Amino acid sequence: MSRTVTAPEGWTLGDGSTAGKVASARWSRVRWLAIVLTLVVVGVLVATFARPSSNSVPLSIDNTGSDGARAVAQILRGQGVDVQEVSTLSEAYRALDGGGTLALASYVFLDDDQVASIATHPGDVVWIEPAPYVLSGIDPALSASVPTVSEGPVPARCAAPAAQSAVSLTDVRASLQVSAGAPAEACFVTDGSATYVELSRDGERPVHVLADAGVVTNGSLAVDGAAALALHVLGHDSRLVWYVGDDADDTLLSADQTGSTYLTPRAPEWLTAGMIALLLVALVAAFHQGRRMGPLVTEPLPVIVRASEATRGRGRLYRRGKARGHAAAALRAGAASRLAARLSLSRHSQRAAVVSAIALHTRRDPGSIDSLLYGPPPADDAAFMRLVAELDALESEVSAS
Amino acid sequence: MFLTWRAVVLTAVGVPIAIAASSALPAVMWFALVVIAVGIDAAAAPSPRLVATRRETPTSVRLTEATATTLLVRNMGSRRMRGWARDAWQPSAGADAARHRLDLAPGDGVRLRTPMRPTRRGDRQAGPVTLRLLGPLSLAGRQLTVPLPATLRVLPEFASRKHLPSRMARLRELDGRSAVQQRGPGSEFDSLREYVIGDDVRAIDWRATARRNEVVVRTWRPERDRQVLILIDTARSAAARIGETPRLDAAIEAALLLSALASKAGDRVHVVAFDRAVRARVSGVSGAALMPAIADRVAPLEPRLVEPDWTAAAGVVREMLGQRALVVLLTDVGPGSVDSGLLRALAPLARDHQVLIGAVDDPEIAALVTERGDTVELYTAAAATRFELERDAVAERLRRRGVEVVSSDPDGIAPAVADAYLALKAAGKL
Numbered sequence: 001m002s003r004t005v006t007a008p009e010g011w012t013l014g015d016g017s018t019a020g021k022v023a024s025a026r027w028s029r030v031r032w033l034a035i036v037l038t039l040v041v042v043g044v045l046v047a048t049f050a051r052p053s054s055n056s057v058p059l060s061i062d063n064t065g066s067d068g069a070r071a072v073a074q075i076l077r078g079q080g081v082d083v084q085e086v087s088t089l090s091e092a093y094r095a096l097d098g099g100g101t102l103a104l105a106s107y108v109f110l111d112d113d114q115v116a117s118i119a120t121h122p123g124d125v126v127w128i129e130p131a132p133y134v135l136s137g138i139d140p141a142l143s144a145s146v147p148t149v150s151e152g153p154v155p156a157r158c159a160a161p162a163a164q165s166a167v168s169l170t171d172v173r174a175s176l177q178v179s180a181g182a183p184a185e186a187c188f189v190t191d192g193s194a195t196y197v198e199l200s201r202d203g204e205r206p207v208h209v210l211a212d213a214g215v216v217t218n219g220s221l222a223v224d225g226a227a228a229l230a231l232h233v234l235g236h237d238s239r240l241v242w243y244v245g246d247d248a249d250d251t252l253l254s255a256d257q258t259g260s261t262y263l264t265p266r267a268p269e270w271l272t273a274g275m276i277a278l279l280l281v282a283l284v285a286a287f288h289q290g291r292r293m294g295p296l297v298t299e300p301l302p303v304i305v306r307a308s309e310a311t312r313g314r315g316r317l318y319r320r321g322k323a324r325g326h327a328a329a330a331l332r333a334g335a336a337s338r339l340a341a342r343l344s345l346s347r348h349s350q351r352a353a354v355v356s357a358i359a360l361h362t363r364r365d366p367g368s369i370d371s372l373l374y375g376p377p378p379a380d381d382a383a384f385m386r387l388v389a390e391l392d393a394l395e396s397e398v399s400a401s
Numbered sequence: 402m403f404l405t406w407r408a409v410v411l412t413a414v415g416v417p418i419a420i421a422a423s424s425a426l427p428a429v430m431w432f433a434l435v436v437i438a439v440g441i442d443a444a445a446a447p448s449p450r451l452v453a454t455r456r457e458t459p460t461s462v463r464l465t466e467a468t469a470t471t472l473l474v475r476n477m478g479s480r481r482m483r484g485w486a487r488d489a490w491q492p493s494a495g496a497d498a499a500r501h502r503l504d505l506a507p508g509d510g511v512r513l514r515t516p517m518r519p520t521r522r523g524d525r526q527a528g529p530v531t532l533r534l535l536g537p538l539s540l541a542g543r544q545l546t547v548p549l550p551a552t553l554r555v556l557p558e559f560a561s562r563k564h565l566p567s568r569m570a571r572l573r574e575l576d577g578r579s580a581v582q583q584r585g586p587g588s589e590f591d592s593l594r595e596y597v598i599g600d601d602v603r604a605i606d607w608r609a610t611a612r613r614n615e616v617v618v619r620t621w622r623p624e625r626d627r628q629v630l631i632l633i634d635t636a637r638s639a640a641a642r643i644g645e646t647p648r649l650d651a652a653i654e655a656a657l658l659l660s661a662l663a664s665k666a667g668d669r670v671h672v673v674a675f676d677r678a679v680r681a682r683v684s685g686v687s688g689a690a691l692m693p694a695i696a697d698r699v700a701p702l703e704p705r706l707v708e709p710d711w712t713a714a715a716g717v718v719r720e721m722l723g724q725r726a727l728v729v730l731l732t733d734v735g736p737g738s739v740d741s742g743l744l745r746a747l748a749p750l751a752r753d754h755q756v757l758i759g760a761v762d763d764p765e766i767a768a769l770v771t772e773r774g775d776t777v778e779l780y781t782a783a784a785a786t787r788f789e790l791e792r793d794a795v796a797e798r799l800r801r802r803g804v805e806v807v808s809s810d811p812d813g814i815a816p817a818v819a820d821a822y823l824a825l826k827a828a829g830k831l
Contacts, residue, residue, distance in 0.1 A: 005477045007453045013477060014450030015547045269423040277419035277428035284412040284435070288404040293500070294531030294546050299491045302521075303706065307641035307648065307733075308765040311788050315769075315781030327783030334770065334786035337793070347797065381776045388779055 059105040059128065059213060060244050061085050066219030069105060072230050073242065081235055085242045089114060090251035092241050099123050100239030101205075102253075104130070105216075107245030112137055117252040124205040124236050129213040132175075138207060139199050141182030147175040147211075150190040153224060160198040162208070162232035163187035166225030169195060173212040196229065208233045324384050325377030335391045336373050342398055362397050369394070402443045403533055408540045411435050435540075442536030449532040449545035451478035456488075456527065461554040461697065467518045470496065470553070472530060474503060475510035483535045484542055486513060489528030493521040494553060503534075519555040522650065524701045527551035556696040557650070561658040561815030568662050568819045575827055591620045625667035627831045628726035629822075630718060631656045635702055636676035636709035636741075638733035643763045643811050649704045651761045651811035652731035657695065658815040659729060659822055664691050666826065671721055674702050677710045679717060711746035718750060727755045727831050729818065734760040734799070734806060736791040744798060751803045755830050758799060759818040760808035 007013035027034075054064045061073035061083060073083045086092045096102060101124040110118075115137035118125060127134075132144035153170045156163035163185070174193040178186045186194035195215075199207040214220040216230045234240055318327045340349055343357045351374055358373075359366040372394065378384040412435050419428035455473040462468040472488045482505045490496040495518035505511060519525055530549045535542040593609050596616035609617040633639075633656055639649035660670045664687065672695050674681040681698040683691075709732075718728055728750065738744070750756055769785035772778040796806045805825065809817040825831055 005451055007477070008475070011453040011455045011473070011475065012547055012549055013453045015545060018450070019448065019543075270420045273419040273423055273425040273428065274416055276425035277416040277432075280428060280432045281409065281413045281416060284404065284432075285409045288406060288409050291403045291544070293403070293485065293487050293533060293544070294489050294529055297489045297491050297526070297528030299493055302647060303640040303642070303704065305641055306765070307643045307763040308769065308785075309641075311766055311769060311784050312781055314787070315777070315784035318784060319777060319780040326787075327780050330783040330787035330790065331779075333790055337790065385776065385779065388773065388782075392773065 057106075057244060059217070061242050064218065066217060068218050069216050069242070071218040071221050072216045072227075072234065073240075075227075075231060076235050076240060079231075079235060081238055081240050083240045083242060085244055087244060087246040088249040088251045089117065089243070089245075089253040092243050093253045093255065095241045096121065096123065096239070096253075099237065100241060101126060101234055101237045102241050102243065103234055104128060104243045104245075105213075107243070107249075108247050110134055110245070111250070114250070114252055117254050119207070121253060122204045124233070125207045126233050127207070127209045128216060129211060130209060135176070135209075138209060139182065139184065141179045141184055141199075142197065142209065143177045143179070145175055145177045145193045147173045148191045148193055149173050150188075150195075154188045154190055154195070156187050156225075157189060158185045158187035158198075160185040160187055160196070162198065162229055163196055165232050166229035168225055169215070169229065170224040171220075172214060172226075176209060176211045205236070324379075324381070328377050328384055328387055331388055331391060332373050335395055339395060339398055358394070358398065362394070402541060403544045404439060404541050405535070405539055407538075408435065408439050411438070411540065438538060439541040442538040443541040443543060444536075445538075446534050446536035446542040447478055447480045447482050449484075449534050449543050451476070452482065452532050452534075452545075453477050454486075454530050454532070454547055454549055456530075456549050456551045458527065458551040458553055461556050461700070462517070462519060463556045463696075464519060464522050464558040467516060468553075469514050469516045470527070470551070472501070472513040472515065473510060474505070474513060474532075476505035476507055479507050481506055483539075484533040486533075487531040488513060488515045489531065490515075490517065490553075491525050491528070493519060494525040494527075494555075495519050503532075517553070519553070522555050522557050522653075522700055523703065525553045525555055527553070554697065554700050556700045557653045557657060559654065559657045559696070561654045562661065564658060564816040564819060565661055568658075568816070568823060569665060571823050572662065572666050572826075575823065593617045593619055627668045628671065628722055628724065629659070629663045629668045629729065629831075630671045630673065630722060630726055631659060631729045631731065632714060632718065633672065633674040633681075633699065633702070634676065634709055634730070634732035635674050635680050635704050636707055637704070638709075638735075638737065639676075640704035640706055641733070641763075643761065643765075646811065647704055648733060648761045648811070649702060651814050652759070653699050653702070654811075655731055655759050655761075655815040655818045656699065656729075657692070658819050660695050661692055662819050662822065664688075668727075668831075670695075672699065673714075673717060673721070674699060675709070675714045675717065676705050677707055677713065684721060709741055709743075711742045715746045715750045718754070722754065725754055727757060727822070727825065729757045729759060729822070731759045731761070731814075731818070734758060734792055734795055734808060735788065736795065738795055744795070744802070747799065747804055748802050755805070755825060756803070757805040757807070757818070757821055757825065759814055759821070760796070760806060761814050762808045762810055764810040 005013065055062050056065060057063055058067045059069045061069050062085065064070050076083050084095050086095055092102060099122065102118070102121050103126040104118065105128050115134050119138070127138060130138065135142040135144055150172060153168040154172065155168045156166060169188050172188065172195045174188060174190045174195040176186065176194040176197050177192065178184045178194060178197055183200050185198040187197070188195035195211045197209045199209070201207065215226045221227050221230065336354060337347065339358055340347065340354050343361060345354060345357055355366050355370045355373065358369050372390055378387050412432060415428035415431035418431060419425055453475040457471040457473065459468050470488065472486060474486055476482045482503060484503045486501050486503050488496065488499045490499065496515045499515050501513040503511065527550060529546045531544065531546045533542055533544045593606060594617065596605060596618045600618050604618040606617050606619045633652050635649060639647060639652065641648050643651065656672055660672060663670050669687060670691060672683040673679055681702055683695050683698050686694045747756055766785050766788060769781050770789060772782045796808070799806050805821060807817045807821045
């Protein structure tokens with residue numbers, strides 16, 4: 001604004017600052033804090049959202065080690081297959097969207113319901129080295145046997161097209177047994193155990209079971225027919241969902257489940273979204289409330305010590321020091337001075353005069369009055385209390401008459 | 402910059418959106434929109450640096466009485482200004498309704514009146530004035546705090562003035578009685594008048610009667626134009642609280658009542674507040690100007706946590722007083738007074754002047770003496786009894802040196818000192 005405004009006489013205009021000066025002063029005050037905070041926030045964001053390009057999870061498609069499965073995923077991607085790794089079955093369901101290939105690469109534990117839900121998938125299902133306990137859930141015809149490792153190449157010897165394209169496998173493990181009469185092709189059989197079984201289903205894509213994960217790992221993909229078998233099994237559809245199960249995954253391969261992991265309850269989506277929105281509202285409300293309208297005006301506070309505090313403190317000292325003698329002497333002296341005043345004696349009266357005046361007034365024995373007012377200090381707290389009670393009684397007796 | 406509740410409500414619109422969409426993203430985007438709107442609104446608000454302000458504050462007010470301070474606000478810019486102004490004061494100034502709405506057209510001004518009811522004696526400082534001007538959307542605005550110093554002196558309440566009429570009546574009684582009073586110490590010649598039946602025949606002035614055809618008597622009145630010096634102790638003992646107020650406030654009440662009474666009685670009043678140095682001094686003021694002067698000087702007094710220097714105080718008293726005078730010392734008498742050298746300093750002073758000590762007692766001590774619950778209370782009662790005995794002993798020693806000692810609780814000290822003054826006057830000891 002080019003117009004200069006001046007304050008009328010006796011008025012104050014602004015506080016001598018400008019908006020720019022205030023802003024730059026504030027900035028120079030908080031800039032280090034702001035820089036550090038920005039770095040921290042950026043770091044946290046990067047750590048949270050940037051997916052690591054590789055990891056060491058066995059059979060993960062991001063694992064470049066010999067036990068990883070990055071090679072097969074890269075080859076499939078090169079062939080135009082959309083490969084996606086998921087960690088829960090519900091995620092897998094959303095990614096599959098009713099079609100595509102589901103590969104179950106690794107998991108910690110799958111219960112019967114989860115295995116049954118996987119069986120409902122209409123596309124190819126590829127089990128890679130399934131645990132023995134899930135085999136009966138995959139198909140009743142399957143069972144586990146003691147693993148045998150072949151020495152030298154094992155020919156396919158079956159009608160499954162994938163196995164036929166692979167021709168033979170070398171140094172693979174076989175541990176699948178298929179009962180006779182089942183609609184299954186057992187291939188690469190060593191000592192009665194198969195390495196690869198293709199289970200055909202009515203109207204749906206078959207279920208493939210690989211007894212040896214080595215067929216898909218980076219380390220042994222290039223050995224003999226492993227690559228041909230793996231690519232043939234996994235690459236039928238243009239979409240491959242690679243399931244590397246989370247420890248806590250207990251979701252099913254089905255639609256819109258409101259399941260939760262067994263470790264953390266999972267809130268519904270709308271609740272989470274509402275909470276985040278409420279958090280933002282709280283942030284704004286905090287800023288609205290937190291901005292004070294001007295600074296607090298301080299009050300120079302006066303001393304707040306009660307005048308009687310010293311006396312109370314002295315009483316506590318008497319008690320802590322068990323100064324019964326001092327305390328009793330003070331109370332006796334007080335009683336004596338009040339009695340003397342009551343009986344119109346001078347403040348400086350002698351002990352005998354006070355005692356005889358009281359004795360005369362109350363018709364009590366002078367000896368007992370003398371020992372009450374000037375006797376030895378009490379031995380314990382009970383005696384002290386008795387003494388005070390007697391002093392009070394004497395005083396009230398004198399003032400009553 | 403500041404936000405209004407409207408900004409909060411606007412942000413809250415994002416909650417149902419997020420719930421309906423089952424995703425936080427719309428809420429975050431809505432929040433970003435609100436932030437942008439708030440930023441634009443704050444930037445578009447008129448500058449509070451174009452607001453001229455001025456305070457009109459009363460210079461002083463008596464404690465517990467209501468007053469008001471005025472804040473004048475004028476729009477010096479070319480845009481309409483809406484918002485609030487806060488006229489901040491220290492909490493004990495009692496300016497509770499300090500926030501005012503502003504709605505000013507360009508060039509317009511407004512007087513904002515803030516009622517005040519101070520709750521503490523002393524100088525109450527004003528805080529800064531804070532201006533908040535809203536932006537066009539009323540979502541946010543700009544805030545500026547303008548330092549605008551002002552002081553309101555809160556004078557002592559002088560609640561003891563309710564005792565003044567009765568003491569004035571006693572004073573007049575004293576005056577009236579003096580017509581037949583014999584000549585003696587503390588009285589001075591007033592006038593000659595015709596003898597009426599009932600007058601003491603010993604008062605007849607024979608020389609004047611001889612000059613006239615009628616019998617003339619001399620009349621006497623209590624001495625006037627005596628000096629009364631009130632010394633208020635502002636040291637350690639004045640800081641102790643008795644009930645809700647410090648001992649100093651009770652001493653100030655007593656000083657005010659005594660000043661009013663003594664100045665009405667025709668005496669010359671000096672007031673000195675002292676701890677290790679003179680903190681306030683009123684001297685050489687008389688008539689109608691006296692009471693306002695005393696109230697104004699003693700109002701900002703605060704007790705200090707120092708040991709009083711009684712020897713220096715006695716020196717100040719000696720320096721201010723030429724002739725014999727009444728020195729009233731408002732303090733606390735107790736075992737501590739002996740330590741602080743009160744007895745030693747007062748002994749020579751008591752030879753030259755009439756010294757009266759007004760001691761403000763703590764009624765709680767007397768209550769503690771009679772406590773008889775458990776052993777804890779017994780020990781406390783013993784301590785309180787011990788304190789009372791020691792205090793009585795100190796008072797006794799002061800009396801033996803010719804010092805008058807009156808003591809009372811904070812409410813009773815002012816009339817007690819006034820009565821002691823009247824008694825001394827009646828006895829002609831001034």
